[in-house]
Amino acid sequence: xxxxxxxxxxxxxxxxxxxxxxxxxxxxxxxxxxxxxxxxxxxxxxxxxxxxxxxxxxxxxxxxxxxxxxxxxxxxxxxxxxxxxxxxxxxxxxxxxxxxxxxxxxxxxxxxxxxxxxxxxxxxxxxxxxxxxxxxxxxxxxxxxxxxxxxxxxxxxxxxxxxxxxxxxxxxxxxx
Numbered sequence: 331x332x333x334x335x336x337x338x339x340x341x342x343x344x345x346x347x348x349x350x351x352x353x354x355x356x357x358x359x360x361x362x363x364x365x366x367x368x369x370x371x372x373x374x375x376x377x378x379x380x381x382x383x384x385x386x387x388x389x390x391x392x393x394x395x396x397x398x399x400x401x402x403x404x405x406x407x408x409x410x411x412x413x414x415x416x417x418x419x420x421x422x423x424x425x426x427x428x429x430x431x432x433x434x435x436x437x438x439x440x441x442x443x444x445x446x447x448x449x450x451x452x453x454x455x456x457x458x459x460x461x462x463x464x465x466x467x468x469x470x471x472x473x474x475x476x477x478x479x480x481x482x483x484x485x486x487x488x489x490x491x492x493x494x495x496x497x498x499x500x501x502x503x504x505x506x
Contacts, residue, residue: 346397369402396417400420410453416446429451460487
C-alpha cells in the first residue's frame with residue numbers, strides 16, 4: 331500500500347522554515363553589519379529585505395501572509411525596554427497588573443509601506459515579560475478540545491508570574 335501526503339500538509343512548513351532561516355540571517359545582518367538596534371527600525375529593515383527577496387523569487391503567497399515577530403531591547407542600566415511587534419504582541423506582568431504591549435497589525439513581508447511603531451516601558455524589579463505567538467493560546471486541548479484563547483491565556487500568565495521561570499515552564503507544559 332502507499333501513503334498519500336496532501337500538498338498542503340507536506341509542503342506548508344517548508345516555506346516557513348525557509349523564511350525563518352532567511353529572517354535570522356537578515357536580522358543578524360541588520361543588527362551586526364548595519365548597526366541598527368531599535369526594534370521598530372529592525373522590523374522595518376527586515377520587512378524591506380523580505381519583500382525584496384520574495385519579490386525576486388516570485389513568492390507572492392508568502393508576502394500575502396507574512397511572518398509574525400516581536401522584538402525587545404532592554405537597557406540593563408536604566409531598565410528601559412523598547413518593544414516592537416509584527417502581529418505578535420507582548421505582555422508585562424507587574425504586581426498582578428497586566429501591561430499589554432500591542433503589536434502592529436501588519437506582518438513582516440507586508441507591501442503596505444507602513445512603518446512599525448516603537449513602544450517604551452520602564453521596567454521595575456519583579457516585572458515578568460512575556461513574548462508569544464498565537465500558537466499556545468490557539469492550541470486545541472482539554473476534555474472539550476477547545477482553544478485556550480487570549481483572555482484565559484493572559485490570566486494564566488498573570489497567575490504564574492510570581493513563580494520562578496522553571497516552575498512557570500512546568501505549569502505551562504502541564505496546562506498545555
